[in-house]
Amino acid sequence: MGGNINFFALLFLVAMSLVIVSAKHQKNAVKAILAIAAFVPLGQQITIFGLHFYFLRILILVGFYRVYKRREAEGFKFTTMDKCFFFWVLTGFLCDLIRGASAETFGMVFDTLGPYFLMRFWIRTGESFVEPLRFLALVAIAIGICMAWETLKHQDPFYIFGGVPKVPMERGGRFRAEGPFLQPILAGTFGATLFPLLVGLWRNGQPARMLALGGIVGSVVITIASASSGPLLTFVAAVVGFCLWSLRERMYLFRRGIVIVLVGFTVVMNAPVWYLIARVSDVVGGGGWHRSWLIEQFVTHFDQWWLAGTAYTANWAPAGEVMPNNPNMMDITNHYVAQGIHGGILGLGLFIAMLVAGFKTVGRAVRGEAKPVVDRVLLWTLGISLASHCAAFISVSYFDQIQVFWFWLLAVISGLPSWAYQKLEETTAQGATVRIDDSNDMASAAVS
Numbered sequence: 001m002g003g004n005i006n007f008f009a010l011l012f013l014v015a016m017s018l019v020i021v022s023a024k025h026q027k028n029a030v031k032a033i034l035a036i037a038a039f040v041p042l043g044q045q046i047t048i049f050g051l052h053f054y055f056l057r058i059l060i061l062v063g064f065y066r067v068y069k070r071r072e073a074e075g076f077k078f079t080t081m082d083k084c085f086f087f088w089v090l091t092g093f094l095c096d097l098i099r100g101a102s103a104e105t106f107g108m109v110f111d112t113l114g115p116y117f118l119m120r121f122w123i124r125t126g127e128s129f130v131e132p133l134r135f136l137a138l139v140a141i142a143i144g145i146c147m148a149w150e151t152l153k154h155q156d157p158f159y160i161f162g163g164v165p166k167v168p169m170e171r172g173g174r175f176r177a178e179g180p181f182l183q184p185i186l187a188g189t190f191g192a193t194l195f196p197l198l199v200g201l202w203r204n205g206q207p208a209r210m211l212a213l214g215g216i217v218g219s220v221v222i223t224i225a226s227a228s229s230g231p232l233l234t235f236v237a238a239v240v241g242f243c244l245w246s247l248r249e250r251m252y253l254f255r256r257g258i259v260i261v262l263v264g265f266t267v268v269m270n271a272p273v274w275y276l277i278a279r280v281s282d283v284v285g286g287g288g289w290h291r292s293w294l295i296e297q298f299v300t301h302f303d304q305w306w307l308a309g310t311a312y313t314a315n316w317a318p319a320g321e322v323m324p325n326n327p328n329m330m331d332i333t334n335h336y337v338a339q340g341i342h343g344g345i346l347g348l349g350l351f352i353a354m355l356v357a358g359f360k361t362v363g364r365a366v367r368g369e370a371k372p373v374v375d376r377v378l379l380w381t382l383g384i385s386l387a388s389h390c391a392a393f394i395s396v397s398y399f400d401q402i403q404v405f406w407f408w409l410l411a412v413i414s415g416l417p418s419w420a421y422q423k424l425e426e427t428t429a430q431g432a433t434v435r436i437d438d439s440n441d442m443a444s445a446a447v448s
Contacts (some may be wrong), residue, residue, distance in 0.1 A: 009161045012036070013055045017062045019043035026122035027131040029066060030408075033059060033115060038139045041180050043163020056401060057107070060114040061328035067203045072121050081361065081414035082120065087112055091350055092343040095308040103113040115404050125419050126373035129412050133201050134208045137215025140194055144218030147187065147225040150177040172285070177225040182400040188231025189404050190284045191222025193388045193409075196238040200381030204374055229286030230395030237391035241299060241384030248366055248380065250301030272296060277394060291333055291395060293318055298337045313341065335393030358386050358413045365420045373418050379420060382413055 016032040023029050034060050046053045067073050078086075087114050096105040123129055146157045146225055150168055158180040159166040168175045169184065176184035202212035223231045247254055266273045274295040281288020297316035304310050314322050318332040332338045341346040362383035366376055389406060400408060 005046065006044060006160065006162045008039050010249050012040060013058060014079070020059065020062050020066050023141040026124070027070065027128040029063065030119060030122050030128060030132045031135045033118065033404065033410065034136060034139070037138075037401040038143065039158070039161070039180055041158055041163030042182060042400045044161060046105045046315070052172070056110075057110065057114070060110070060118065060203060063118045063135065063357075064114070067118065068122050070153065070349075074122060077418075079357075079361075079414050079417065081097065081354055081357045081410065083412065084350050085116060085414075086113070086358055087322075088343070088347060088350035088354060091347040092309075095343050095347065096126040098308040099311050101171060103171070111403070112407070115324065116407040116411055119408050120415060123412055123415050123419070129297065130201070130204065130208075130374060130378075132408075133197060134211060136194060137198055137211045137218075140191065140198065140215040141223065141421055142185075142216035144221035144225075147179045148221055149155045149176055151227075170397060171227070172224070174227045179222070179381075181402060183396070184226040185228045185230045185396045186398065186400055186402045188223050188226025188232055189389075189392045189396060190230045190240060190405060191219040191226070191383050192231045193392065194405070195235060195240060196381040196384035196388060197220040197378075199376035200240070200375070200446065203381075213302075229281060229284045232284060233280070233395070234388050234392040236432035238388045240383050241387050245377070245380060248363075251363065272299075276385055286395070287333065290318075290331075294330075294332065294334055294337055298334075298340065305340050307345045309340065309342050309347065334396050335397045338397040355386070355390060358410065359383060361413055361416050365416045368421060370421050374420075379416070382409070382416070386413065 014035065016036050018276050019032040020029045023032070033056075034054055042054055044055045046058070053076050064411050073089065078448075089109060090360075093101075093105065093109050150156045152177055154167055154177065156164055156166060156168055161180070164178060164180065164182065168177050169174065178184045178187045181187040181190065195216065198215040202209055202216060204212075212385065221234050244251070244254060262273055265276060271274065272292075272295075275292045278289040278292040281291075294316070297313075298305075299339065301310075301313075301316060304312075312328045313332070314320070314328050321330060323329050323331055332341060336348065336351075339351045343350070366379050368381070371381060386409065389409070389418045
């Protein structure tokens with residue numbers, strides 16, 4: 001038995017475990033999961049017989065104990081997103097078995113299904129979404145302050161918990177703060193993808209408007225302090241999402257416009273269209289050429305990964321660069337490419353289907369005729385945050401605790417049909433009753 005255990009991190013784990021077990025409201029259990037992911041680096045773990053029990057895994061186990069004890073899974077119904085998510089995980093697991101699974105394969109399945117379905121069991125009302133979002137505003141403020149300190153003083157305050165270096169990495173004369181995350185790009189992505197939700201929280205009004213404003217500032221600081229081009233472009237994607245609010249009823253025009261633009265670039269460019277990433281990188285900085293090259297190799301070596309993924313991509317590297325801890329793999333800095341490598345063409349297809357289902361669910365909720373339980377703009381920001389993650393996937397593959405916040409967002413969106421217009425029944429001027437029908441994964445108004 002061994003591990004990397006910090007006293008303060010262990011104390012925090014015990015406190016959050018007690019919150020989950022004893023909290024009267026499920027929203028507090030959600031906040032406990034988000035808190036351990038936000039403040040305790042993933043390096044904190046207990047090792048038993050070669051099995052790694054990260055603090056997050058321990059807290060998930062405590063969460064399932066609560067679900068079992070209080071029967072909180074009763075009445076749960078699978079949505080289209082839930083099914084896509086489950087089969088996406090299952091496909092990746094089976095592909096790992098084909099390639100030769102290890103004990104960590106089972107751990108990865110637990111790390112994925114665990115937090116997602118806990119959030120699905122616990123987020124059943126509008127308040128169970130809004131209250132944790134208020135908490136994330138506090139998280140953004142705290143991490144923003146710490147990352148600003150890290151940038152100015154060149155010391156990461158989260159070093160006391162272990163799992164992250166004391167001195168941040170440097171590139172081009174700039175220190176790249178990473179806070180509690182394992183990589184600056186992931187830290188910046190956390191801030192950039194949280195930004196639209198906090199704007200939505202501010203738009204939702206009192207009692208959390210000033211808190212939301214502080215969180216907005218914190219998320220911007222996090223994005224800037226990471227000193228990474230990927231989070232910057234992710235932030236830009238969020239701003240574009242707000243600009244599309246006026247097109248919410250005609251988003252098909254925007255989608256068709258994107259297709260036309262990409263086809264146009266394909267015609268006029270000498271290189272494949274994905275080398276646009278390299279062109280953008282020439283302006284804002286970063287490793288855009290490497291990311292464009294990675295996509296080209298992914299397409300070129302389709303025969304190596306399409307069936308069950310692959311455990312060897314060293315031959316894709318332009319100059320033989322491989323991961324320091326794995327000489328068989330090059331650095332996969334694209335989350336879409338990572339899906340194909342991990343789960344083959346089926347895994348990649350299910351991942352994209354899950355994203356499509358998410359956008360459809362948000363779109364239907366925003367366009368619903370009845371009055372939602374939260375501000376309609378806040379519902380729209382769920383789609384903006386989802387799109388921001390989609391933009392971030394081009395420049396980074398998620399591998400640390402940022403996945404918890406990604407799964408939380410997916411769980412919130414998946415449950416939208418059940419809580420966006422929950423228990424809403426009004427009588428119209430004509431005497432008809434407006435009810436909300438959440439069948440077929442949508443919240444649609446029906447007049448009876």
